[in-house]
Each structure stands twice: as C-alpha cells, then as structure tokens.
Amino acid sequence: MSKIINKTIFAGQIANEMILFIMDIVLALGIIYLSSKVLKKLVNQALKRTHGDEKVINTLNKLLISVINVIFLVMVIFTLLEALGVNTASLVATAGIGGVAIGFGAQSLVKDIISGFFILLEGQYYVGEAVVISGISGTVVDFNLRTTKLRDYSTGAIHIIPNGTVNIVENRSRLDQLANLTLNIPIDYEPDEVLKILRDRLEQVQDERIVEGPKVMGISDWKERYYSIFISTSVINGEMFEMQRVLRKIITQELKEKGIEMYKPIFNLDTEEK
Structure with missing residues (x-):
C-alpha cells in the first residue's frame, strides 16, 4: 500500500514539475515576444523622427527588424536549452571553437x-x-x-x-527621367508639315509631372517607306511610362484629326519588313 502511495506522490511531483517547466517556458517566450514587439515599435518611431525620407525609413526599419528577429530567435533557443538543462555557457565555448573550423566556408x-x-x-x-x-x-x-x-x-x-x-x-529613382518617343511617319506626308503640327500641339501640353518639354527634336531616321521623328520629355522620377502613354495618346489624336496616319509595317511571307 505504501508503495502505491509513494508512486502516486512521485507521479504528482513529476506532473507539477512538468507544469512549472511549461509555465516557465511560456512565460519566458511571452516576455521575449512582447519585448520584441515593443522594441520594433520603438525602432520604427525613432526612425520616423530622425529621417524624413519614407524610402530610407522603410529600408532601415526592415534591416533593424531583421536583426532584432535574429537576436530574439537566439534568445528563444537559449531559453529552451536552459529549460532543458543544457549548459549554454559550454555550448557557446564549443561554438566558438567550431566557428574557427567553418570560418573559411563562411567567407x-x-x-x-x-x-x-x-x-x-x-x-x-x-x-x-x-x-x-x-x-x-x-x-x-x-x-x-x-x-x-x-x-x-x-x-x-x-x-x-x-x-x-x-x-x-x-x-533610376534619384534623378529626372526621359519619356522619349519615336514616331514613324509614312514618307507620303511632308516632314516639315508634320513637325509643325507636332510642335504646335505639344507646346500646349501642361502636366505637373513634366520637368521640361515635350521637345520635338526632329527627324532621327529615314527609311524607304517612312521617316522617324524623335520627341524628348523630361519628367519627374517614376512617371516615365505613364507620361509616354499620355503623350502618345495626345499625338495620335492630333495626327488623326489632321488626317495623318502613323506608319504601319508591311510584311511579306518571309517576315521581312517592306
């Protein structure tokens, strides 16, 4: 009878120790998690106070948070190891010796x-x-x-x-960009007339995204069936593609109203342009 009682008491002690062990781990992990959240928030607020550029803030924030995550991950691992009875001090010393061995592989x-x-x-x-x-x-x-x-x-x-x-x-995000266009016009249309139409219309274009231009630079190339007109526009960074679409639409509408069509390539059976 006494053996049964002793076994029951021993089992109860083990259960209590397991509960305390789990509670210690949960508490430690909870403290680490909350500390990580608070530190990340403080880092974010500090960056916003010291830097005005949103891109710089985002970059530094991501970098510092990744470093914080690594630090707290190491803390979690060491907490679990200590809870399991592992001597982390000797583990660090061993890792230091092993680090020399793998140093060349980590170059x-x-x-x-x-x-x-x-x-x-x-x-x-x-x-x-x-x-x-x-x-x-x-x-x-x-x-x-x-x-x-x-x-x-x-x-x-x-x-x-x-x-x-x-x-x-x-x-490409530090300076103004060039929204350049090349228009291919059939050789049937008088170049000077087309150039004048384009210049008159593009002089009227006003857009807060435009830094300088649009400028009709002139004829950049001659082919058997068409000639090319080069147009250059300096725009604020990040608006190059959008302004190219806007200007192309304006130009297409203007030429259409004046009865001028853009050159459309003609291909023969061997896909060579005519």
Whole structure:
C-alpha cells in the first residue's frame, strides 16, 4: 500500500514539475515576444523622427527588424536549452571553437554582410527605389545585410541577389527621367508639315509631372517607306511610362484629326519588313 502511495506522490511531483517547466517556458517566450514587439515599435518611431525620407525609413526599419528577429530567435533557443538543462555557457565555448573550423566556408556570407553594410552606409539604394543590378531592372522590395530582393519589371518575378555580387548599380529613382518617343511617319506626308503640327500641339501640353518639354527634336531616321521623328520629355522620377502613354495618346489624336496616319509595317511571307 505504501508503495502505491509513494508512486502516486512521485507521479504528482513529476506532473507539477512538468507544469512549472511549461509555465516557465511560456512565460519566458511571452516576455521575449512582447519585448520584441515593443522594441520594433520603438525602432520604427525613432526612425520616423530622425529621417524624413519614407524610402530610407522603410529600408532601415526592415534591416533593424531583421536583426532584432535574429537576436530574439537566439534568445528563444537559449531559453529552451536552459529549460532543458543544457549548459549554454559550454555550448557557446564549443561554438566558438567550431566557428574557427567553418570560418573559411563562411567567407561568402561575410562578404555579403560587409557589402550590405556599405550599400546601406553609402545609400546606394533603398526599398521602393527603381534600380538595375546585375542587368536586372526592377524595384527593391526588401533589403537586409545579406541579400537584396528585386521585383522584375518585365516578369514580376522576385530576384534574390547576394549583396556580395552587387558591383554596378544603376539607380533610376534619384534623378529626372526621359519619356522619349519615336514616331514613324509614312514618307507620303511632308516632314516639315508634320513637325509643325507636332510642335504646335505639344507646346500646349501642361502636366505637373513634366520637368521640361515635350521637345520635338526632329527627324532621327529615314527609311524607304517612312521617316522617324524623335520627341524628348523630361519628367519627374517614376512617371516615365505613364507620361509616354499620355503623350502618345495626345499625338495620335492630333495626327488623326489632321488626317495623318502613323506608319504601319508591311510584311511579306518571309517576315521581312517592306
């Protein structure tokens, strides 16, 4: 009878210890989670007070939050290990020795992180900016010390580029853009007349997105059946494609009203333009 009582007491003690163990873990994880949330909010507020540029704020915010996530993830792991009775001090010492062994294999990772630091320090690009990196044109959607993520303009795909491979960056979000157009006009229409029509109409165009122009630069090319007229317009950053559409519509309507049609290529069976 006493053995049964002892077993019952022992089982109860184990159950109590398990409950306390789980409660300790939940409490520790809860504190870490709440601390992480508060710290992220404080970081975001501090960035908004010290930086006026929304792109800079977004980039630094993403970067610092990723660092915070890593720090708190390590804290969670160490908390769980300590709760399980693992000596984390000896584990850190062992990791230090092992780190020397894998150091040579982590050279590319170190290179990526160092490059990411200098990209941020020099302000080469920020989240939301239009850039060309490694021949890929797109918008920066995410940035951390190791990688840069670009959304491709042509396909919409996300390219993940290690920062260590970023050599030449073309940032298209820092200066005005050129919304250039090339119009192909059939050779039947008198060039001087067409140029005058275009200049008269485009002089009337007013748009807050236009910095300078539109300017009818003149005839840029001659072919057997048509000639090309080049038009250049300087616009504020990010409005190039939209202004090209707007100007093309205005030009098409004006030429149509004047009885002038744009050149339409004629192809023979071997697809060669006539």
